Amino acid sequence: MTWVDGAAGSPYGVQNLPYGAFRHDGREPRLGVRVGDFVLDLDGAEAAELVLAGGALRRPVLNDFLALGRPQWTAVRRRIIELLTLPEHRAAVEPLLIPLAEVELTLPFAVGDYVDFYSSEHHASNVGQIFRPGQPMLLPNWRHLPIGYHGRAGTVVVSGTPVVRPCGQRPTSDGPVYGPSARLDIEAEVGFVVGVPTELGDRVPIEKFADHVFGVVLVNDWSARDIQAWEYQPLGPFLGKSFATSVSAWVVPLDALAHARVSAPPQDPPVLDYLRDEPHHGLDLRLEVEWNGGVVSRPPFSTMYWTPAQQLAHLTVNGASLRSGDLFASGTVSGPERDQTGSFLELSWGGREPVTLADGSARTFLEDGDTVTIRATAPGPDGTTIGLGEVTGTILPARHG
Structure with missing residues (x-):
């Protein structure tokens, strides 16, 4: 005591x-x-x-x-x-x-490199339905490897830092135009902070995950969906993601999450040997997304298809080195229900179904002045609760000039 x-x-x-x-x-x-x-x-x-x-x-x-x-x-x-x-x-x-x-x-650590994954089957399936109606929800490679992209470490900011609405090219029926994003979104994620570095050419096998990862932060990977939709083919996210990524101010050590370990969902087809994570450990982290003071979603991290150990193994399988302070994030955390989604793209189903907030106003995507806060908890020893802090940000108008 x-x-x-x-x-x-x-x-x-x-x-x-x-x-x-x-x-x-x-x-x-x-x-x-x-x-x-x-x-x-x-x-x-x-x-x-x-x-x-x-x-x-x-x-x-x-x-x-x-x-x-x-x-x-x-x-x-x-x-x-x-x-x-x-x-x-x-x-x-x-x-x-x-x-x-x-x-x-x-900011509790100087971010070395930042990698963001795409590890929720529910999120990936929802995005597939929204963007590719009538086609397979998941692309052929999705169940074979953790999909990810390299983000911008220099724009990772601590919780509470305001987020300026980004500008960029957006598609219209008459061709691309330049201006502020009109479909600004969030992605509720969990991030993992690397401690022990590796040499270039080395790999981190599944069983060495806890030797290299110190702890966990909450992540909001702010996303400009209209900019992203125009630019992401064929190379993936760029300006639609790189303007800001917010992280919580507290890094929860892995040692504090020993009682939050659970079995992750089964993987089918069987993965390649370097990705075999047995007994396939996930984490029972319970997220909560608050939009202008009212909770709109409760995403469960335990439903994530790819585990953090698999993400790290895949990140380094080509010999990419780790540095102390590297950050890799899970990708959007979404469960099977609409009120368990970790993005407003899903919550509003591509902007077609407005979300009613606590004050009675309706939203599809973020407006200037909106504030989003993501919190999370996990089970601790003897019935206690582990708090993962919060990551919050308020949208400021775009800067012109």
Whole structure:
């Protein structure tokens, strides 16, 4: 039981302990761990030799700590739990606890490379029906490998950062025109943060997933559907995706999600040997999408066809190297029901069926001033709940000039 006020029973108790970065009192960003509604100042804790990580916890981002590897991650987590639960540490640790309301959260890791997958069969099938009516919902390769694309790491932003409506070419009956996207959308996703790097030419097999992946963030891969529809053939997403990708401010360690492991859906046909993930581990993460203050969808991550370990194995099977801070995302999380979809493209069925929001207004895609927040939880030990924080963003008008 933790001695931290209000942390017992919280989704951010000692069973969780997500890592982040923050500013406080005008100082430069530093690292912290969330416990209840407080942030434990890890810079101060390592300076006081309460926890030791070779100085990696005294950095403005997590990358040096991520590179240390699982034995060090486990040892530091164990020590932080001791500091927050054993009464003899309270006098030394309590001054290092800062109320969450007093800090500004910053991007917790410097993003190396960013890869986005397309791993929900329900999402891919819905998109196939919307864009290719009368044709097979899934393309022939979809069940044989995790489809993905390389995104833009430089436009990954922390939760709360406003999103400027992108401009680009859009198709019309009279040919392409340039202007602001009129079909701005979200994609509710789960992201995985790489810790231990690899050498160019090396591969990460399924069973080594947890040796290289530190933890999980929530992702909103904002998407300009009209720009995307015009540009994506034959090479795939480009300007319709690269303007902004939002991530949650807290990285939940894989160790905190041990009780969220579930069997993923069966895969048919059988996959090639390098993709065999047995016992085929998925994660029971329960997402919630809020649009202007009202919940419009609850996507279940447990329904994802391709697992995170399969995504990493495929990402590296050609010898592509990993760097500490690399981010790969699941792709849109959608379940079998309309109110379980992770994009407004699906929720409004291609813009043909408006969605009624909590204030009675109707939407198909995002309007200027709209705010979207994605949250998620997972089951923890002894009936507890693990909170994955939130990723939120508000749409600002396009900038002309």
